[in-house]
Amino acid sequence: MRIGINCGHTVSGTVGSGAVGILNESNETRAVGYSLMEKLKARGNTVVDCTDDRSSTVSENLRKICEKANAQPLDMFLSIHFNSGGGKGAEACTYGGRDVAGAGRMLNSLKSLGFTDRGIKDRSGLYVIRHTVAPACLLEVCFVDTQYDAGLYQKLGAEKIAEALCEALSGESPEESEELTMTQYDELKEMIDNLSENVNRLSDSLNKLSNPMIYNYIDDNMPEWARPTIQKLVDKGFLKGENEELGLNDEMLRMFVVNDRAGMYGE
């Protein structure tokens, strides 16, 4: 997979460098982000670093992040952040609140490490969500200013978090497809066989309707029950085809046979 990773804001201490509480957002997004990039590369993914360290304004920073992400085709874009404001747990922000770019799987991974799962939020208006081409997720790992979150994060360490995120994103292969079980395959095959049999029958009927069988000769094509009667009519000179072709249809065969059995054509 081709994955774009953005380590949140600019570096610590510069314009727009993110939240600072017990943890420093700018430092921790880099600790988690660069560890995640290494782990994703080790698993054979192509990783594009979409981090912008220095910009003179927040809008310049956001614009540069998206430019880096959109410079090549990506399967997904992930922007790593840490939350502030005294809440608890991890949340993922996506366009329309959809579970894209591994959002749901990453939240599950963080939950299994002990963080509260705050869910996937509809944050369609976020700059990096709206202006990136690839399916995008902005992940808030946890709160920098909540004792429980900061304590748990420090206990686990950035690498452990990166490992969990890598695991979550690796399950997000775009080529991932569900294989059919043998039973499902058999059921599907039977359904298709039945369908094609019905279609064949239908087209046979249609064919007969638009092309009624014409018997020009007394041969194997002509039904056996009609052959003696037609032979008799030809032998006696009652029946002569145009250009040696009889041009009889089923209805005519039946009529001649009934008349013959009624004795109309003699012995």
Ligand SMILES: [Zn+2]
């Ligand atoms: Zn942030």
